[in-house]
Amino acid sequence: MKTFLLRLREANKISFFSLWLLIFLYAMAFLADFIAPYPYDLQNRDYALCPPTVPRMISGGRISRPFVYGIKIINPAFKQYAPDTLATHDIEFFRKGPERKILGLFRSSTYLFGAGSGKIFLFGTDLHGRDVFSRILHGARVSLSIGVIGVSISFVLGLLVGGISGYFGGRTDTILMRLVEIIMMFPFFYLMLALRAAFPPNLSSVQVYLLIVVILSLIGWASLARIIRGMVLSIKEEEYVLAARSLGLSSYRIITRHILPSTLSYTTTALTLSVPGYILGESALSLLGLGIQEPHASWGNMLSVTIGNLRILTGAPWMLIPGFFIFLTVISFNFLGDGIRKVADPRNW
Amino acid sequence: MEKTLEISNLEVSARDGKKSFAILRGINLCAEPNQAVALVGESGSGKTMTAMSVMRLLPRNLAVDRGRILLRGEDILAMSESQMRHIRGKVASMIFQEPSSYLNPLFTVGSQVMEAVKNGEERFEKTMKMFEDVELERNVYFQYPHQLSGGMQQRVMIAMAMINNPALLIADEPTTALDVTTANGIVLLLRKMMDKYGLSVLFITHDMSLAASFAEKIGVMYAGRLVEFSDAAGIFKSPLHPYTEKLIDCLPERYAPGSRIRTVEGSVPDFRQLPGGCPFHLRCPYKITLCTQRKPGPTLIGTTTVRCFKYGDDGQDS
Numbered sequence: 147m148k149t150f151l152l153r154l155r156e157a158n159k160i161s162f163f164s165l166w167l168l169i170f171l172y173a174m175a176f177l178a179d180f181i182a183p184y185p186y187d188l189q190n191r192d193y194a195l196c197p198p199t200v201p202r203m204i205s206g207g208r209i210s211r212p213f214v215y216g217i218k219i220i221n222p223a224f225k226q227y228a229p230d231t232l233a234t235h236d237i238e239f240f241r242k243g244p245e246r247k248i249l250g251l252f253r254s255s256t257y258l259f260g261a262g263s264g265k266i267f268l269f270g271t272d273l274h275g276r277d278v279f280s281r282i283l284h285g286a287r288v289s290l291s292i293g294v295i296g297v298s299i300s301f302v303l304g305l306l307v308g309g310i311s312g313y314f315g316g317r318t319d320t321i322l323m324r325l326v327e328i329i330m331m332f333p334f335f336y337l338m339l340a341l342r343a344a345f346p347p348n349l350s351s352v353q354v355y356l357l358i359v360v361i362l363s364l365i366g367w368a369s370l371a372r373i374i375r376g377m378v379l380s381i382k383e384e385e386y387v388l389a390a391r392s393l394g395l396s397s398y399r400i401i402t403r404h405i406l407p408s409t410l411s412y413t414t415t416a417l418t419l420s421v422p423g424y425i426l427g428e429s430a431l432s433l434l435g436l437g438i439q440e441p442h443a444s445w446g447n448m449l450s451v452t453i454g455n456l457r458i459l460t461g462a463p464w465m466l467i468p469g470f471f472i473f474l475t476v477i478s479f480n481f482l483g484d485g486i487r488k489v490a491d492p493r494n495w
Numbered sequence: 496m497e498k499t500l501e502i503s504n505l506e507v508s509a510r511d512g513k514k515s516f517a518i519l520r521g522i523n524l525c526a527e528p529n530q531a532v533a534l535v536g537e538s539g540s541g542k543t544m545t546a547m548s549v550m551r552l553l554p555r556n557l558a559v560d561r562g563r564i565l566l567r568g569e570d571i572l573a574m575s576e577s578q579m580r581h582i583r584g585k586v587a588s589m590i591f592q593e594p595s596s597y598l599n600p601l602f603t604v605g606s607q608v609m610e611a612v613k614n615g616e617e618r619f620e621k622t623m624k625m626f627e628d629v630e631l632e633r634n635v636y637f638q639y640p641h642q643l644s645g646g647m648q649q650r651v652m653i654a655m656a657m658i659n660n661p662a663l664l665i666a667d668e669p670t671t672a673l674d675v676t677t678a679n680g681i682v683l684l685l686r687k688m689m690d691k692y693g694l695s696v697l698f699i700t701h702d703m704s705l706a707a708s709f710a711e712k713i714g715v716m717y718a719g720r721l722v723e724f725s726d727a728a729g730i731f732k733s734p735l736h737p738y739t740e741k742l743i744d745c746l747p748e749r750y751a752p753g754s755r756i757r758t759v760e761g762s763v764p765d766f767r768q769l770p771g772g773c774p775f776h777l778r779c780p781y782k783i784t785l786c787t788q789r790k791p792g793p794t795l796i797g798t799t800t801v802r803c804f805k806y807g808d809d810g811q812d813s
Contacts, residue, residue, distance in 0.1 A: 394583035
């Protein structure tokens, strides 16, 4: 593992950085309860669509403890706010607040930070006055895990079916590939909707989450299986496969040890490239009200509120921040995939 | 004593759509335990396909039509694919011409050698012992194929093939891709393995003199036929088949420096359009009318089996 990291750093600085960025994002998601200053569903009715509060360090020309200004409501009807420069609230770290469960395991009333008696909305608030920063942290749990879990399921399926189909060929190949074609024949989006509609609408948020993962990966494996099959068809003619057969290795071992690892350079890239598809797929479902339901947060459903709402796009651009996080995650995964592809191949050492 | 390998009347054909072409016809050869048998012949004469038939690893469009292949008395052509898995690597195994492409580039060579050892046995120790046997240092275990020289790669291949102590090793031109000194090392290693493990070797090569120096028996193949099968010791002194005669006549070491080396004029006929009669008659200096009409059957002269009308016509068309 250590050599892997060293090699990654040597091979590709950007992908090494991306790896740390992803680790950081996942850590943030993991510790969301602790880091977020507010619960994801706490509504501050008086502060709907409030712009981000900027933490400041300079007061009266001198460096001071970090603080935020209070928020002055200028016009509640038109959601106009201004910083109240007369009221300053120091940012307190490890402050006490209302008790809540962390990771659903233990209760704690310590928060990483907060703004004393004032409000601190690092990324502003949404239509209901909920803190966007806190919601992004909680939404990251859904959005960051849905890609990884979904990708793992569809890759296991895709590698298995593609590997078997390509290696054995003949009738097995015909049957499996026709199955793949049937799945690919349906337009992705409508198949997703149909699958979702096949399940009862009133599910708990955990059930919905699992359902979305399963639906997305059941759709996603088909195209992968097809490409893997094509690669296996050519790899199985490689001489080292013949050598492995001449040693009397079983088909299972030949597929898993010799053929599938050779598809690695493609699969790692495809793997990281398809993570964004899952994040976006989840947001598409959420947009239609079939994904993660309000008040639960995911990057997708936070972003979906902004679609078609010109007032938000022009007047409250901070609500697009979840999109920035999707972008950051996606591009980090892509860079990471690129780096892994280089490092995983011993010929590049 | 039971023969390690016995091939009788092997016939292999290729199918191309509805048409079928003869690839191998009437192959008869055998290898005693601890004996090396060489197969020589030009490219396309069917040497490798004979070997692949023994491993039952023929390409998809090729199939055995007739004949028997016995490995230590067991008929492998009658075996199921799963029974065959216990033959490959354990009774018969194979090494190849281009060791670099027969090793998986993604794994250390040690793990590839160890792969064929059953779980539960002392796998690592066994592998290490085999590395010693093929004269490789222990740390080679952790190297990748591309980090090794051609000779070392071939040694790794031999270690892989020998790890389960098979009775027969098929060496398909194991030295062709190597330089002369390295090649010599590999040949010496094969001999050492034979002495140590009582191994039989089916040695496939282009090189007549290498074959004669390494093997006890030599089979000369031409256009999918074993035209002569004789003792290696006698073949240089008294080659029987005209083709063997010509091949020996081409050896460069038989010529003084500066003189012109004779060749076998013409080339091996395409297996899709073999001439009628003896396949060699187009290039044969002793051709008679009978050669263009019928295929010569096997004739036994002393310990040598030869297929040529020069040594009489036993009346059977093969």
